[in-house]
Amino acid sequence: MIRVLLVDDHALIRVGFRLVLESAGGIEVVGEAGDGRAALEQTAALRPDVVLMDVRMPRLDGIGATRRLVEAAPGVRVLILTTFDLDEYAFAALRAGASGFLLKDAAPADLVGAVRTVAGGEAVVSPRVTRRMLELFAHRLPAPGEAPRPDGLDPRLAELTPRELEVLHRLAGARSNAEIAAELFLSEATVKTHVARVLAKLGVRDRVHAVVLAYETGLVRPTLG
Structure with missing residues (x-):
């Protein structure tokens, strides 16, 4: 129940x-x-x-x-x-x-x-709706800095490997596992494993909260029109 x-x-x-x-x-x-x-x-x-x-x-x-x-x-x-x-x-x-x-x-x-x-x-x-909401209300997010560099990651991203950062960036772009697999030349099973590791390391509940965190840390910049 x-x-x-x-x-x-x-x-x-x-x-x-x-x-x-x-x-x-x-x-x-x-x-x-x-x-x-x-x-x-x-x-x-x-x-x-x-x-x-x-x-x-x-x-x-x-x-x-x-x-x-x-x-x-x-x-x-x-x-x-x-x-x-x-x-x-x-x-x-x-x-x-x-x-x-x-x-x-x-x-x-x-x-x-x-x-x-x-x-x-x-x-x-969906992550796609979340992304749209983040763009609409981006003024409520911390001001994004420069794109994260290997020597200057936000502490919340520091444990991610370069490949996991790539996966997170694409999650924030509302990509599906299949789309991420095609872009990174990986199998969907491998992408699924990377996504699970990203969620676990970041301590977030699901893909939607991973998208929010990617914007909050400045990994992804809002694109306001």
Whole structure:
């Protein structure tokens, strides 16, 4: 069973999500919270697999709650509820550690699928969408410096080999494993191994968070039009 905590300051929304999720099978709603602070308390007490988190709430908003939650309970996945797919809140949520975002008017099947996806360790947003969001809201990133050099890597990239840096750069360009394999003249199996090592060394949850880190470190520069 996938254990889910619902966090939204509107009780009717929580009721609707509960009905959808519990009718799907294999998902149990273990608790509810009406604000970010209550979400942290409920997460500590109930240890859900997935937290379905609203953004705009009293006492502590969803972005702040997500940041604290992923630090305190790294095994818990956060799925953010948002109104627009390319807005500042969704972007801020990804940087805070959320595993994806979902539109509030999503179809029931999409809600169920998103919960199952993040529970399985994947992100509910493609690296391509993440890249676009980073370009739209690049002003919120640290100012990128010169391209990383072997003698001057950001500490977060220092453990990567030259080949792994190449792979990370292409991940940030929203390349698939097949595209990376073609560009670097490698097999897809080898690329998959490199990607797994990159994620492990960087301590990031998935490809989406690797993209965010690549921009934050200046490995990739936003291309604003």
